[in-house]
Amino acid sequence: MTVLDPRLLQTFIAVIDTGSFTVAAARLHSTQSTVSQHLARLERAIGFSLVDRAARPVGPTAVGERLATYARRLLSLQEEAIMLLSDPAGTSTIRIGIPDDIVTAQMSRRFSAFAQANRQHRLDVSTGLSRDLSRRYQAGELDIVVVKEPVARAEALASFDEPVMWFESASAAAPLVDPVPLVTFPPGGLYRDLMIERMASDGRRWYVAFTGNSLASVLSAVEAGVGIAILPQSAVRGAAVREQEELGDAPALAVSLYAWERNAAVAALAKGMEEELRATRSN
Structure with a gap:
């Protein structure tokens, strides 16, 4: 040849x-x-x-x-x-895991600014349920992760309170019907477990009326009156929902940031994400 x-x-x-x-x-x-x-x-x-x-x-x-x-x-x-x-662009990958509702326009702009200033790094962002993201981070599949959990672990770089409560459609009629229709995330979702635990502790009958894979789908189902759901207060701003007063507040969660600080770029990006989480939760 x-x-x-x-x-x-x-x-x-x-x-x-x-x-x-x-x-x-x-x-x-x-x-x-x-x-x-x-x-x-x-x-x-x-x-x-x-x-x-x-x-x-x-x-x-x-x-x-x-x-x-x-x-x-x-x-x-x-x-x-x-x-x-x-051309060094995209020769190094930083893998990020983050819940769907944390990927706000402001957070996305943080990612964009980092990518433009650090062309050698490619951002690989995955959204999903906090428990799945936490498992992937512990397995070394993610470099940076933001998760929602009952209590932050000691190794968290930062943690912020996430107030949550029961919401219903703004046009829904009270009181609650029996059995209670729940709008939930898939099995394994933290909010789903909180809802089911509350129903059990109150001795209420319930059923899953709608399961959505994203915050947008769950929120739209609540807006339409399909059922009620526990959701973070920060995620429902501007939505056609209101607090379900009969059930009231739910236990606050922690929004925690973790990172394997293998290099300066990961540390810098994690710092920027921490600043964005702090700014969002101080508003």
């Missing part, structure tokens, strides 16, 4: 483009003898004469003309690969 040396192809293209061994040598910052040697090596590898040395200007043979098309493509691909590899 013949392997075409890019240096030889570059010399060949320079000769047929300039029509002269001398001019090709000047373009390549080489000598005429080196150009001749390179072209001779390429011709031996191909098994055919590639240029008509007797012509003035020097031109390609029929085989050389065919090879020139592929040579230009190969050289162009080589140049593209070199440029790509010389």
Whole structure:
């Protein structure tokens, strides 16, 4: 199998483009003898004469003309690969796990600002249930994670109170019906467990009327009056819901930030996320 040396192809293209061994040598910052040697090596590898040395200007043979098309493509691909590899953009990945309702416009702008200032780092952001995100972080699958939990662990970089309460549609009628229709996240969701535990402690009958995989779907179901749900106060601003007064408050949760501070970039991004969480929860 013949392997075409890019240096030889570059010399060949320079000769047929300039029509002269001398001019090709000047373009390549080489000598005429080196150009001749390179072209001779390429011709031996191909098994055919590639240029008509007797012509003035020097031109390609029929085989050389065919090879020139592929040579230009190969050289162009080589140049593209070199440029790509010389650009550090996206060569390092920072993996982030975060609950759906924490990915606000302000938090997204934090991510955008970091990415623009640190082009070598690519952000891989995953949203999901806090328990799943916590498990992935502990397994080393995530570099930074924000989770909601009953109590923050000692290794948390920062933790903030997350007031939660029962909400119903703003147009819903009280009192509660029996059994109580619940709008929940999938099994394993922290809010789902809180709702079921409260129903059990109050001795109420209940059923799952709607299960949504995102905050937007759960909130829209509550707005439509499908059922009631425990939700964070910070996530319902502007929504057509109101507090379900008969059930009242629910136990506050902690929004906790954790990071494996393997390098300065991870530490800087975690610090920016902490600032955004603090600003959001102080409003």
